[in-house]
Amino acid sequence: MHSRGYSSRxxxxxxxxxxxxxxxxxxxxxxxxxxxxxxxxxxxxQKGSYSPYSHFQVGAALRLENGIIVKGANQxxxxxxxxxxxxxxxxxxxxxxxxxxVMDTLAIVGSDKGKMCESPASPCGACRQVMAEYxxxxxxxxxxxxxxxKRIRKFPNVDSVLPFIFDSLKIGE
Ligand code: THU
Numbered sequence: 001m002h003s004r005g006y007s008s009r010x011x012x013x014x015x016x017x018x019x020x021x022x023x024x025x026x027x028x029x030x031x032x033x034x035x036x037x038x039x040x041x042x043x044x045x046q047k048g049s050y051s052p053y054s055h056f057q058v059g060a061a062l063r064l065e066n067g068i069i070v071k072g073a074n075q076x077x078x079x080x081x082x083x084x085x086x087x088x089x090x091x092x093x094x095x096x097x098x099x100x101x102v103m104d105t106l107a108i109v110g111s112d113k114g115k116m117c118e119s120p121a122s123p124c125g126a127c128r129q130v131m132a133e134y135x136x137x138x139x140x141x142x143x144x145x146x147x148x149x150k151r152i153r154k155f156p157n158v159d160s161v162l163p164f165i166f167d168s169l170k171i172g173e
Contacts, residue, residue: 020160025152034063035105035154039147041069042107043116045086048073057111058086058121062094065102070094087127091134102138106131109147120146120153128162136167 025031028039038061045059053076060072072090076083084092087108094103110121123131123146135142141157155161 018163020163021156022160023154025154026150028147028152031152031154035107035145038063038069038105038107039109039145039152041071042109042145042147045071045073045090046109046111049086050075052076053078053080053083055113057114059109060086060090061107062090062103063105063107064094064098065104066098068098068101070097085124085127087123088130091127091130095134102140103134103142104140105143105145107145107147116149118148118150120148120151122146123161125162128158129165131158132162132165132167 028036031039041061042059045061046057047059048071049057049059051057051074054074056074058074062070062072064070070090070093072086072088072093074083074086075089087106090106091103094101108121108123110117123144131142131144135158143157144155144161146153146155159165
């Protein structure tokens with residue numbers, strides 16, 4: 001990462017680099033049986049999508065530490081901001097129905113007018129913020145699987161998709 005506007009003699013500045021580790025697969029069969037099951041659930045979850053406006057069906061499947069898989073799908077509304085993404089639908093349902101149970105892995109897939117996207121689904125910023133807070137609350141990593149028809153990416157935690165998260169109202173920590 002390049003920094004502009006500072007002289008290298010400026011003692012106040014130090015250049016930093018952030019790296020993200022993740023795994024990439026070309027097919028689900030290369031993954032563990034648990035992950036394959038979760039991916040199958042995410043694909044199945046797309047059937048619950050209510051998306052008459054975007055025609056974009058998103059499915060999410062969240063594995064809890066107790067083995068239960070909670071599914072979510074995007075829900076739209078004619079008053080657009082009233083809708084909700086698949087990921088948050090799944091996380092909120094899990095938190096509401098299984099309070100305090102650790103969220104282990106969240107798998108996400110998207111289809112455009114019924115055709116699965118080639119590139120892995122990428123969660124919006126608001127969903128990443130929600131993931132980050134549940135991960136912080138549970139003190140254990142929430143793994144993320146982003147599914148595409150050509151590639152699947154697996155991230156070891158939420159920090160990998162949302163660095164420098166806003167997680168406190170305390171100023172000057
Ligand atoms: N959507 C999700 O469900 N998850 C995301 O992370 C991004 C977008 C939904 C919202 C809306 O129903 C549709 O996809 C098109 O934006």
